[in-house]
Amino acid sequence: MALGDGHSFLLVPEHSEAVAADAASAEPGWLRRLQGRVVEGSGGPVGVIRVPFFMGGDEGAVRYADSLVAAIRRVDAARPVGWIVDVRMNGGGNVWPMLAGLAPLLGDGVVGGSVAADGARSWTRIEGSAAVAVTPDTTAEVIRTSRAYLVSDPFAPVAVLADSATGSSAEAVALAFEGRPRSRRLGTATAGVSSANEGIPLPDGSVLVVTTDLMTDRTGRAYGVRLLPDVVAVDDPGAEADEAIETAAAWVRDQPEAECLEFVAPSAPGGPRPPDSAFSLHLGTAAGVLHMVGARHSDDPADPQVAAIEAAWTAFRPTVAFYEGPERPLAATADETIRQTGESGLVRWMAARDGVEVRRLEPAPGPEFGAVAAAVGAEPAALFFVLREAARLRDRKDTTGPALDEPIAELLRRAAPLGLPLADLDALRAAYARHFSDVPGSPADWRDVPGAWFDPGADDTQTGGQFMAEANRASSTFRDRHMARALAEAVPGERVFAVVGRDHVPAQAPALRCLLRRP
Numbered sequence: 087m088a089l090g091d092g093h094s095f096l097l098v099p100e101h102s103e104a105v106a107a108d109a110a111s112a113e114p115g116w117l118r119r120l121q122g123r124v125v126e127g128s129g130g131p132v133g134v135i136r137v138p139f140f141m142g143g144d145e146g147a148v149r150y151a152d153s154l155v156a157a158i159r160r161v162d163a164a165r166p167v168g169w170i171v172d173v174r175m176n177g178g179g180n181v182w183p184m185l186a187g188l189a190p191l192l193g194d195g196v197v198g199g200s201v202a203a204d205g206a207r208s209w210t211r212i213e214g215s216a217a218v219a220v221t222p223d224t225t226a227e228v229i230r231t232s233r234a235y236l237v238s239d240p241f242a243p244v245a246v247l248a249d250s251a252t253g254s255s256a257e258a259v260a261l262a263f264e265g266r267p268r269s270r271r272l273g274t275a276t277a278g279v280s281s282a283n284e285g286i287p288l289p290d291g292s293v294l295v296v297t298t299d300l301m302t303d304r305t306g307r308a309y310g311v312r313l314l315p316d317v318v319a320v321d322d323p324g325a326e327a328d329e330a331i332e333t334a335a336a337w338v339r340d341q342p343e344a345e346c347l348e349f350v351a352p353s354a355p356g357g358p359r360p361p362d363s364a365f366s367l368h369l370g371t372a373a374g375v376l377h378m379v380g381a382r383h384s385d386d387p388a389d390p391q392v393a394a395i396e397a398a399w400t401a402f403r404p405t406v407a408f409y410e411g412p413e414r415p416l417a418a419t420a421d422e423t424i425r426q427t428g429e430s431g432l433v434r435w436m437a438a439r440d441g442v443e444v445r446r447l448e449p450a451p452g453p454e455f456g457a458v459a460a461a462v463g464a465e466p467a468a469l470f471f472v473l474r475e476a477a478r479l480r481d482r483k484d485t486t487g488p489a490l491d492e493p494i495a496e497l498l499r500r501a502a503p504l505g506l507p508l509a510d511l512d513a514l515r516a517a518y519a520r521h522f523s524d525v526p527g528s529p530a531d532w533r534d535v536p537g538a539w540f541d542p543g544a545d546d547t548q549t550g551g552q553f554m555a556e557a558n559r560a561s562s563t564f565r566d567r568h569m570a571r572a573l574a575e576a577v578p579g580e581r582v583f584a585v586v587g588r589d590h591v592p593a594q595a596p597a598l599r600c601l602l603r604r605p
Contacts, residue, residue, distance in 0.1 A: 092297075093254065093279040099291040116140045116150060121172075122157030125331060129339035130167035133158070134331060137171060137188070137259060141179035151231045154187025155215075159235055162190075168243040168338035170331065171263065174273065178254025182229045185210060185262060186217040190235045191244060193596070194364075196220075196357055197262040200282045200299035201308050205547075208299075209358045210262075220358040241349065241600045243268040243341040245334040248313065253277030257301065260313055264303040267348035268341060270316040272334045278312035306354045306545065346600035350570060352562040352593045355555045356545030364592040366398075371602050374577035377402045378598075380588035381429040385482060387421040392432060395585060399436050404583035406576055409433040410447045410569070410590070428482075433585045445576070447586065449568040452504050454561060461560035462553040465517055468506040470540075470557040472497065472514060477537040490533045525551050542589055562593065570594045574601035 119138035124131045135157055140150045169191060185197065189212045199209035199220075209220040215234035216227045246260045248271060257280040263269040282299040300310035319333035353359070365380035379398055381391055411430030416438060417423040423431035437444035459467040476494055479485040485493065495511050508514050514532060522528040528550055529535055539549040542562040549555045569590060576582050 093281050093283060094294075094296045097285070097293040097295055114146070117153065120150075120153055120157060122161045124161055124164045124166065125170075125335045127335060127339065131164045132168055132170060132335040132338050133161040133164065133166035134170045134172060134335075135161065135188070135191075137173050137176055137184055137256070139176050139179050139256070140183060143180060147180055147183040147229055148231065151183040151187035151229060154184070155190060155231050155233070155235055158188075158190045158237065162237050165238055166242065168245070168268075168341065169237075170245045170247055170334045170338065171259070172247045172331070173252050173256040173259050174247055174249040174330070175251045176253075176256035176259075177251060177277070178256050178279070181255035181258045182217050184255060184259050185212065186215070186229045186231050188259065188262070189215060189217070189231070190237050191240075192262055192266075193236065193240050195351065195360075195592070195596075196304045196354055198258055198264075198304055199302045199306070199357075201302055201306075202299045207302070207306070207356060209354075211358065213361065225358070240596075241268065241344040241346070243270075243338050245269075245317075245338050246271045247319065247330055247334050248273040248276050248315065249330075250274055250277060252313075253279045254281075254283075257309075257313055261301055261303045261309065264307075265305050268344060270337065271313060272317045272319040272337060273315050273330055274318065274320060275315065276313040280309040280311065280313060304354060306356055344600055346574075346597050347567045347570060349596035349600050350563060350566040350593055351596055352559055352566060353543035353589055355543065355559065356548070357543060359543065360592040364595070365588045367591050367595050367598065369577075369598060369602050371577060374580045374582065375402075376573060376577050376582045376584070376598065376602070377404070378573070378584045378586065378591055378594075380591035381585050382588055383428055383482070385425050385428040387424045391429070392424065395429065395432060396436065399583060402583055403581060404442055405581045406583070407433050407437045407442050407444045408447050408569075408573060408576070408582065408584035408586075409444065410586045413446055413448075429585050433583075442583075445572075447569045447572060447584070449565060451501070454564050454568075455504055455506070457564040458557050458560045462557045464505075465507045466521065466553045467557060468508045469514075469517055469521065470554060470561070471501075472506075472508060473518075473532060473535045474540045476533060477535055477540060480533070481537045487533060521552055522550060527551075562589070566590055566593045567597070570597040570601065574598060577602060 116138045121136035123134050125134055192212050194212050196209050196211050201207050211218045211220055216230040219226050219228050244263055246263050248260050257276050260271055280301040281297045283295045284298045286294040288294055300308040302308050317337055319330040321329045367378040369376045379395055409430040412427055414427055416435055417426055420435045423435045434444055455467055475497055476490055479493055498508055518532040539554045542558045546555045573584055
């Protein structure tokens with residue numbers, strides 16, 4: 087019985103009992119429909135995973151997810167050049183076992199979420215063999231498969247095949263691949279119920295299932311509508327072959343070699359922070375080794391991360407070291423160097439002490455400014471860089487009020503060759519007023535802009551409500567790609583040790599694994 091909003095409905099006891107009986111049977115309906123197979127053809131084999139409707143929980147959900155993983159493992163033995171995830175005729179049900187079962191293709195990280203009418207967000211993250219629900223206050227593992235598995239080529243193209251019967255949780259599966267490099271949606275438009283429901287038990291045993299949230303993809307974009315295909319693929323009713331599968335397989339085979347830097351993945355604005363385990367990375371190849379440490383920006387020699395970085399350095403014995411940050415003279419002691427330039431100073435101090443070659447990871451300012459200006463415009467980009475430096479000086483160097491004027495004026499003079507549309511402090515004040523004077527909650531004085539505006543993981547509501555979130559993302563993406571390329575190029579023949587800001591490690595990890603081909 088529909089309630090008229092497109093997705094809410096009344097689940098009567100008879101239906102619930104039938105679903106429970108099917109889930110408990112030795113051969114439930116979904117098991118007959120779940121399928122993994124290989125489509126052969128010139129250009130190489132393509133793996134096909136059919137993801138059927140599933141409703142249920144507990145042991146039945148784990149059995150479903152395990153069956154998907156097992157199907158992927160069997161198909162992966164053929165070393166496919168790419169994959170088709172077939173969610174046609176899947177009307178939805180319980181999304182969690184579907185996502186956990188597809189973890190071998192999705193890999194670790196945020197794959198989607200939802201947003202409520204009041205703006206409250208939740209996120210879905212894959213962690214090994216588990217699907218995890220994340221809210222601003224809680225992190226809860228929802229389901230875990232019996233064993234973790236990652237396909238032999240985690241950078242292979244994936245075609246998600248959908249049709250007009252693809253609805254609800256199946257649309258969430260399609261959205262889980264939205265934003266993944268080398269992934270596209272094929273088929274026809276979906277059912278258009280890309281929203282999340284909540285069940286309310288009623289006295290007669292029925293359940294009123296009410297829509298509460300809109301689904302989001304990994305970037306935080308909200309849906310609630312039909313998902314349109316990137317490539318139309320339909321079957322001819324009179325043909326024996328599955329023409330949509332053939333179209334999807336042809337698309338997979340036509341994809342060029344992976345452009346590894348596409349896999350750089352900065353945090354989604356407003357998204358959850360990665361688990362602590364994501365802030366270090368160790369990748370070994372036959373030619374060399376990379377050890378990467380994500381650090382909080384701190385100039386306190388007593389910060390526990392200082393001892394942790396020193397211990398990692400000693401254990402790793404690097405031949406080349408990279409740092410992110412300013413290139414300034416070393417002080418007389420390690421502690422004083424850290425006070426002046428933070429963790430980047432620590433890396434340079436240890437390298438000088440041990441005779442290790444040291445290299446800087448900072449990109450040239452001109453190209454980075456150009457990348458941000460392309461995203462938000464020249465004047466907003468200039469405001470982003472200048473105000474970020476002002477916030478850094480205020481929060482980390484205790485340079486406040488009018489004392490900020492001189493270093494920022496000097497910054498504007500040095501940046502003049504870049505063509506920044508801010509010639510002096512008067513131009514800075516005028517530009518700040520143009521963009522922020524009417525924004526509720528924004529400081530009246532540019533010197534007081536909060537440092538939180540420059541958090542790469544913050545969304546518009548946390549960054550002044552203008553363009554800062556987009557500028558943060560453009561800057562982070564440019565820097566991450568620059569760093570990943572530099573680190574990968576340095577690895578052959580070396581033991582490479584790198585210390586960077588914490589969020590850079592999980593953002594660069596997929597690209598570095600691709601560049602070094604070590605999943």
